[in-house]
Amino acid sequence: MQETLLNETLRVPIPEGFHQMTEEETRKLRTLEAGPGVCLSDPRRHILVSMGWKRVGALVSFLLNPKDIATNAEKQAHKAMESHGYRCLGFSSRQIAGARAEGYRYTYTANGVGMVSETFAAKIGKTIYYFHFYARSAGEAGFDVWSALLDGIAPAK
Numbered sequence: 751m752q753e754t755l756l757n758e759t760l761r762v763p764i765p766e767g768f769h770q771m772t773e774e775e776t777r778k779l780r781t782l783e784a785g786p787g788v789c790l791s792d793p794r795r796h797i798l799v800s801m802g803w804k805r806v807g808a809l810v811s812f813l814l815n816p817k818d819i820a821t822n823a824e825k826q827a828h829k830a831m832e833s834h835g836y837r838c839l840g841f842s843s844r845q846i847a848g849a850r851a852e853g854y855r856y857t858y859t860a861n862g863v864g865m866v867s868e869t870f871a872a873k874i875g876k877t878i879y880y881f882h883f884y885a886r887s888a889g890e891a892g893f894d895v896w897s898a899l900l901d902g903i904a905p906a907k
Contacts, residue, residue: 754788755906757803757877760847763902765895767792768799776800787880797892798884799899805877816843819871819878820852827856827869834858846872846881847903857887864888868896 752764764770771789779789779800787802806814820841828836839855853870864887872879881900885892 754790756788756801756879757786759874759877759906760879761904761906762788762801763899764790765792765899767794768797792892792895795892795895796886797895799896800882800884801880803877803879808876814873814878816850816852816871816873819873820854820869823869823871823880824854824856831856831858834860844870844900846870846879846900847874847905849874851881851900853881866893868893870900 751766753761754764754770756762768790769792771791775791776787776789779798785802785804787800789801790799791797824838824841828838836856836858839857841852841854844851844853849872851870851872853868855866855868858865858867866885866887868883870881872881883892883896885896
């Protein structure tokens, strides 16, 4: 199985049917915040995964926890996507690369198409990692692929 690296510290499996998007492809995604990251796409199943990271200072790292990060991210998503019928479906926790990750699932509409999405945030050392999943609502089976991808993330050696 192919894999990619996040921040040279996490190995991420690339599931069958996905490809790592080029910089040109990711520039076309207006909704993504600028910054370092990797995007994976499965056009056949209409799934997009984006992953990014942000290094923070020692004090901020000490004060922030994944739950606060996820809660704040959800508030920002709600505000930004309210006009697209944003609806939060709830929060959840999981492990990513041995670290506690907190996230939330939501629905919205894009160009008349019902979408489902999930976001997780994990703090590993002084770096915050963000993991985002987007799929058409009709393809909710994509959550199995998403969960397997998250389960497969491991520290780089």
